[in-house]
Every structure is written in structure tokens, then in C-alpha cells.
Amino acid sequence: MLDRYGIVAIFALLAVIFPAIPLLLSLVIRPKKPNQSKKATYECGLEFEDFPEEAQNVWVQFRVQYYLFALIFVVFDIEVVYLYPWAVAYNTLGPFALVEMIVFLGILILALAYAWRNGLLEWT
């Protein structure tokens, strides 16, 4: 078991090295001629510097929907953590496991239906 995770550790090491190699290699051979307009923030057909001060602040407000979806996501992601062990052990558990899981899923489907009815799943 340990040497399996040893290979995972080696891959984790490679995962850091692997992106670094092309970055370092290109650092050596690429040109470096920066100028003001190259380093300006990209804007479609306009000069970013001409914008008024408040428009140059690009950290826009995000829609509240992103937050709501994130909340529902957390609920369902935790649910999956409970479902996986149940699924592995299902064959040895017998009919009661099925009933239990239907109750568990039923509560979650009810929650989803509640969120749906209250318009949380709409992007309006």
C-alpha cells in the first residue's frame, strides 16, 4: 500500500516539475522587449488608460447566483461523500440499505425541488 502512494508522491513531484521545464526553457530563448502598450490591460478596441478612474477598477461585482450555486454545490458534494461508501458496501448490506438510501436521496431531492421552486436554479 505504501509504495502505491509513493508513486503518487513521485507523480506529485513530477506535476510541479513538468510545467516548470517549458517555462524555464522558454525563459532562456524567448525575446523580452516590453513596452507601454504591450503591458497595458487588454480592452476591445479602446485604450484602457483613457478610461475614467472608476472604470479602471476591473474587479466587477459578481452575480449572487454564483454564490447560491456554490451553496447548493457544497450540499451535494458532501452527499456524494456519503454515497460512495454506501455504493461500495451495497452488495453485502441487504435491502435495508436500499430503503435507507432512498430516504436519504428523497430528502435531498426534496431540497433540490425546494430550491428549484424558489427560483434558485434560475439564472435571472
Place this chain on the structure above:
Amino acid sequence: MDILNNLFTNIYNAINAFLNGLLGGAGLRPDAASAIVAAIMGLIVGTVVLLFGVGVVLTLIWLERKVAARVQDRVGPNRVGPFGMLQPVADTIKMFIKEDIVPTNADGLVHLLAPVIALAPAVLAFVVVPFGQGMQPADLNIVVLWVVSVSSIGTVGLFMAGYGSNNKFALLGGMRAVAQAISYEIPQVLTIVPIILLAGSMSLVQIVQKQSTLWYVFVLPVGLIGFVVYYISALAEVNRTPFDQPEGESEIVAGHHTEYSGMKFGLFYLAEYFNFFIVCTIATTLFLGGWQGPFLPSWLWFLIKTYALILLGMWIRMTLPRFRVDQLMKFAWQVLVPISLINIVLTGILLMFFKVG
């Protein structure tokens, strides 16, 4: 036939035996020697798998452009090498020699780390892919959970790219990437549950072995529903058209990599194709019997099935227009999640009455 089938495992064993002999004669303690051998073998396997991955990405770029050209009644790349096959290599060289532009307003560190963090999880996901009989780098018993959890880290990279670039388009792209990834991760993980129910195991190797008589996609109706839901949400997870809102070029320029150029952009590109390849390999393993198949060597079967899924993905990309962002979220939560929840219950009930595999 056996020679071809065991080609790579035999090479592995030969190198392993050679290293053992080499270090055994060096007078080290036996446990230290075997640990060193294991580490060196791990490094060799990792390097080979990564080089293979890069090779796959090069073929995918070529294939994607050729398929796109054929669908649109063009010829596609045909100048560099036979049938333009060296075009991806030329592209790579171009990315190496392009200047790296970091905007003055950008957060330099986040801007630099974003492509690395986007690519690293894709490399980690390669650890568990069973490329053939006895050809998985590591057979963890929590493989499925590993793949799901690791692949969702890549989204952090995309959001860092959006956040660090200090650009409206990039930030919007990053936020869309996060929203899309978390929405489609739910049906993706939920639709794996029926497969675990059928196989009674979370190890990909055991899941493949259980499919020796019947591929899970043919366990009707749950396998087919699961496969379709998994494939759709996998395409969305890796941001491919019709789910490419995070970089929707007609709306937000290039999304999260608007401010990227040169090799940093190349890493994003590489990560995208790595992820696409990985979700196709996982779909092959879970639903299409992995390396199971008659006559041909197991690793060849695996590649054939994976490339078939990849071509399907390219076909979908060329055929369908992009979803709107509200349609996208609606589709995930109002269609795919209920279907996959019902699919789990259905599989549980079916398994009470029938025995599969």
C-alpha cells in the same frame, strides 16, 4: 499475441530486475536498495506516462484541426510534414519563442502560478489510469474519488488566471469556469455511483475486470443513461464547446487566458487537452470495459476506445453552437442532477432483483 500484450509490463520487469541486480551488488542494505529501485521505477514510469501524454496531446491538436477542417469542408493543415502532421510541433516551437507579456496591473505571482496549477492536477490524474492489463501506474482503492477530487483542483488554476490578470474579461471567464465546474461536477460524481454499485469496488482495475463479460454501458437502462450523463458533464467539466463559456471568444475575448501569451498560454492549452484525454480514458474505463477486448493487445483496445470517445467529442464540438450561460446552469441542475439521482435509485432497485456481471 502474448508478447505484444505484455510488451510494456515485460519492459518494466526487465528494467526493474536490472536495477535490482545493479544495486544489489553495490553492498547497500536490502530494504534501502529496494526503496531506491522503487523510487527510480516510479520516476521512469512517471516520465514515460507524461511523455506519452504530451504525444497524445500533439496528435489531438492535429486531429482536432483536421476534423474541424473536414467538417467545414476545408483541407486543414497540410504544409508541415505529411498531412500536416508536424503542425502541432511547429505550434509548440512558436509558443517557446514568443514573448511572455505580463500586464503592469496584473498580480505577477498569481499570473505565473495559474497555468502551473491548471496543469498539475491533470498530471496527477494520470497516476490511476489503467492503460492496459497490469499497466496502471498505481492501483489505489479509492481511485474514483481520487480522479474526481484531483480534477476539480484545475478549476482553481483557471480562477487564479482570471483573478490575477486584472482584466474584466478574464475575471468573468474565471467566475464562469468555477460556476460551470462546480455545477457539472455534481452529475459527474453522482453518475459514477451506479458504476460503483455494479462493481462493488472503487478500484478502476477491479471495475475493468468486472466488465469482462458485459460492458457497463450495455447494462440497460442505467449504464447507458449513466454514460450519456457522464460524457456530457465531462465535456462541460473540461470546458469544451458547446460548454466553453469560460473562454467564449464571441462574448468575453478569450476568457481566463485573455492576458496570457507564450508558454504560459501553451500550458493552459496543454492542460485543456490533458483533461480532455483523461475524462475520455475514465469514461472508457468506467463504461466501455477499459482494456477488455478480443484479439488485439489490451493497451491497443484502450487507445481505440479512448480515441473513439475523443472523436465523438470533436464531432459534438463541430456540430453544436455554444450554450448560453443561463441555459448551461439550468441544464446541469434541472436536467442532469435529477436524472443521475434517479439513476442511482434505479440501479439500487435493479440490483435487488438481478445479478449483473
